[in-house]
Amino acid sequence: MSVAFRIRCCLCRKNIPLAGDVIALDGEWQRRYPDMYGTLACERCVIDYGWACCATATGAFVDGHIAAPEDQVDVDSWSHHLERGTHRALVLTYPRSGLLQGAEPYLRWRAGHKDTDADVVTRLRTAIQEQGSSPAITT
Ligand SMILES: [Zn+2]
Numbered sequence: 276m277s278v279a280f281r282i283r284c285c286l287c288r289k290n291i292p293l294a295g296d297v298i299a300l301d302g303e304w305q306r307r308y309p310d311m312y313g314t315l316a317c318e319r320c321v322i323d324y325g326w327a328c329c330a331t332a333t334g335a336f337v338d339g340h341i342a343a344p345e346d347q348v349d350v351d352s353w354s355h356h357l358e359r360g361t362h363r364a365l366v367l368t369y370p371r372s373g374l375l376q377g378a379e380p381y382l383r384w385r386a387g388h389k390d391t392d393a394d395v396v397t398r399l400r401t402a403i404q405e406q407g408s409s410p411a412i413t414t
Pocket residue numbers: 284285286287288289316317318319320
């Protein structure tokens with residue numbers, strides 16, 4: 276038994292197809308697309324919104340560039356994917372985005388489920404509490 280949910284893509288705001296992967300994006304994506312709602316994107320948007328190069332013609336990073344995760348060679352938008360995976364896996368890893376983007380019923384259920392790992396429960400409860408104490412989101 277589980278709780279069904281759909282995630283709205285942080286970029287196109289459409290439901291991410293259940294058959295497709297979800298991609299978690301880093302701070303450089305948020306800097307370039309300040310209207311991003313959460314950080315979980317559909318496969319289509321990481322192509323449509325991606326960029327080919329993080330550097331200017333002189334070879335320096337563009338102004339304000341936020342470094343890619345340490346294990347990535349920092350060249351283009353693909354360097355700035357934090358993780359790729361299933362809907363369930365990614366909302367558990369990135370619960371703040373999950374709560375914003377439509378997975379709240381699932382995350383609340385997982386937070387109270389006896390089979391959920393203790394560290395995951397802690398992470399989920401922290402995110403749920405933070406969400407509860409932040410001002411209402413008006414988007
Ligand atoms: Zn999208």
